[in-house]
Amino acid sequence: MKLQVTSIFILMLSTSYAHEFRLRNNCPFPVWPGxxxxxGKETPLNGGFQLNLWETKVFHVGYGWGGRIWPRRDCDGNGHCLSGDCGNKIQCDGTGNPPASLAEFTLDGWGNQDYYDVSLVDGYNLPIKINPIPGTFRKVSDSYFDCNSAGCYRDLNEICPNELAIWHNGWKIACKSACLAFNTDQYCCRGAYGTPQTCKSSNWPYNYPAIFKQACPDAYSYAYDDTTSTFTCHGNPETGYEIVFCP
Known part of the structure; x- marks a missing residue:
């Protein structure tokens, strides 16, 4: 009986600390979220599904969840997508293939604080925005990065340099990061360039990350772009998040 009571208590605790996520598609075409x-954390919704125009999908994750969400576009009936592909599977069971815009979360850290960001470190394919859901959070400071929206709202494919671009039928459909395109230690912030002090524009042959940063100042443009890209929030009692594609 004691084991049964303990199990029920754990179930109630995990349920009461569930975070609500809402994925909304504002793009003029279907999107397949990955x-x-x-x-060690669960993968919601079996890792992927189709989200039609103007459609919203709601799901919940447990206390302490962390993970990433990205848009895939132009997927066919076999599960192959022209960007963000998961190895020809609609339901991803591993990481997607860059380039893709990423929404990243680490929930319920020290002091019950969430961390979230939009990252272009692996490149870009669609505009994306993270909004804390009103009524589910509490601000603890006047900081710009406290419970505000994070995202990249511009179509970076329009300004993507040709050497970084992914093309399909004469159109740019995604933009690689410099690390993905050139695979050098300088752009990938590794080896001798693997610290915040050495991974910087003065060591890059060309400042490609600045193209992303100028267009989307609130998003990560390279690995150590923390100070202007990481947002935090405290729950009331637990924060919910809306992720919007093509905000």
């Missing part, structure tokens, strides 16, 4: 939990 989802992946961090190591």
């Amino acid at each position: 989802l992946l939990g961090n190591p």
